[in-house]
Amino acid sequence: MICEMCGKEVPSTLRIEVEGSILRVCESCRRFGKLLDPLISPTPAASGSARPWNAPVGAIPPRPRRSSEERDLFSEVPDMDLAPDWGRRIRVAREARNWTQEELGKRLNEKKSLVLKLEGGSFRPPDDTIRKVETLLKIRLRSDAKDALTSA
Numbered sequence: 800m801i802c803e804m805c806g807k808e809v810p811s812t813l814r815i816e817v818e819g820s821i822l823r824v825c826e827s828c829r830r831f832g833k834l835l836d837p838l839i840s841p842t843p844a845a846s847g848s849a850r851p852w853n854a855p856v857g858a859i860p861p862r863p864r865r866s867s868e869e870r871d872l873f874s875e876v877p878d879m880d881l882a883p884d885w886g887r888r889i890r891v892a893r894e895a896r897n898w899t900q901e902e903l904g905k906r907l908n909e910k911k912s913l914v915l916k917l918e919g920g921s922f923r924p925p926d927d928t929i930r931k932v933e934t935l936l937k938i939r940l941r942s943d944a945k946d947a948l949t950s951a
């Protein structure tokens with residue numbers, strides 16, 4: 800590749816912006832413009848779980864271990880057993896409130912298409928969503944005996 804600034808043959812060029820035009824230049828010419836190609840491509844942690852990770856580049860971040868100890872921590876919250884007619888329960892409770900699917904979606908912070916799938920029983924939602932639905936509609940979607948809802 801040839802640097803568009805000095806004409807030198809270089810193994811790789813960098814894109815810089817010089818007065819509005821983009822040039823492919825060599826390492827030593829990049830200071831003449833604003834660098835467009837990031838030197839390092841950081842992979843920011845997913846928003847929400849902002850865990851500082853200041854290890855040197857190239858290091859491998861700690862991975863959660865799937866050990867038996869860890870399983871035990873979560874074993875008290877197994878995947879919920881849903882009632883066979885959980886989709887219908889959502890629809891009935893929603894209609895009792897005269898909410899549209901769109902409105903239910905908004906209240907759940909979910910898309911209407913998800914509500915459609917839920918009511919059709921075609922999508923088994925994550926437990927978090929189940930809890931949200933249960934709390935919002937004051938219904939139970941689970942088939943287990945434990946009553947998670949207080950009839951407040």
Ligand SMILES: [Zn+2]
Nearest residue numbers: 802805825828
């Ligand atoms: Zn150059």
